[in-house]
Amino acid sequence: MLEPTATLSDADVEPEFLAAWRLAQMGSSRRDLERDTAWTNTVRELHPGVFALRVLRREACARLLRQIDSARDRELERGGRLASPNSMHRHGVLLSVLGLDALLADMTTRWVRPIAAHVLPQFNGATLSAHHGYLVEYARDKDERLAFHVDDSDVTFNLCLSDSAEGAELTMLGLRCDQHRDTELLPGECYEYRHEPGVAVLHAGRHRHRVEGLRSGVRRNLILWCRAAAPRGFSTTALGCQPWCAWGSRNAPST
Ligand SMILES: [Zn+2]
Numbered sequence: 168m169l170e171p172t173a174t175l176s177d178a179d180v181e182p183e184f185l186a187a188w189r190l191a192q193m194g195s196s197r198r199d200l201e202r203d204t205a206w207t208n209t210v211r212e213l214h215p216g217v218f219a220l221r222v223l224r225r226e227a228c229a230r231l232l233r234q235i236d237s238a239r240d241r242e243l244e245r246g247g248r249l250a251s252p253n254s255m256h257r258h259g260v261l262l263s264v265l266g267l268d269a270l271l272a273d274m275t276t277r278w279v280r281p282i283a284a285h286v287l288p289q290f291n292g293a294t295l296s297a298h299h300g301y302l303v304e305y306a307r308d309k310d311e312r313l314a315f316h317v318d319d320s321d322v323t324f325n326l327c328l329s330d331s332a333e334g335a336e337l338t339m340l341g342l343r344c345d346q347h348r349d350t351e352l353l354p355g356e357c358y359e360y361r362h363e364p365g366v367a368v369l370h371a372g373r374h375r376h377r378v379e380g381l382r383s384g385v386r387r388n389l390i391l392w393c394r395a396a397a398p399r400g401f402s403t404t405a406l407g408c409q410p411w412c413a414w415g416s417r418n419a420p421s422t
Pocket of ligand 1: 343344345346347408409411412
């Protein structure tokens with residue numbers, strides 16, 4: 168298990184993130200936030216519904232990875248089995264079995280929720296309380312790509328901890344409701360993102376995405392699927408599944 172030090176203190180996060188996070192908690196309107204340089208330097212909408220958050224200092228990223236690695240080594244030494252986070256990652260590591268639950272809960276409710284409340288309110292951003300967290304590693308002998316999918320989350324917080332990779336970019340492929348998940352791409356929907364340590368991507372779980380093939384190097388990310396405790400139901404308007412839902416299934420192009 169990890170020592171109690173495996174939490175993130177105010178000193179671990181970027182000073183501007185801390186300032187933006189404080190503003191977000193003060194009941195500021197989105198318009199007021201967007202007039203503040205700490206907010207605009209910290210929270211950037213890269214593409215509709217896809218946000219980059221400059222969160223962690225580089226040294227905090229490195230320390231967190233060292234803590235995860237030593238917890239994993241200890242777990243393996245004592246004969247423990249590391250659970251896979253889901254069916255798509257052969258080499259991912261579920262962090263709850265490494266004693267990181269307190270950290271993940273803290274990340275979800277203290278750090279992610281106040282920001283998500285402003286940028287993704289239609290996806291339960293303000294009421295996120297549950298989490299499922301894991302580490303993914305893109306490397307030659309680990310996972311090398313990830314196929315088209317959606318996440319089982321209301322909001323996904325995907326934080327890069329280290330990156331020496333060529334390739335393994337994250338490609339976002341448009342937001343859909345459950346019914347229209349496999350519909351074709353619309354012009355302009357595809358957005359490719361190059362990860363950067365300390366920066367997290369925040370998006371709705373229903374926002375389709377994939378990871379491109381790795382060419383060399385290693386990328387390690389902490390993924391947090393955040394969910395509201397209440398049952399998840401979103402109006403099709405909130406989902407932004409356009410024009411599919413607006414047209415209705417009878418008129419939607421066949422795929
Ligand atoms: Zn739809």
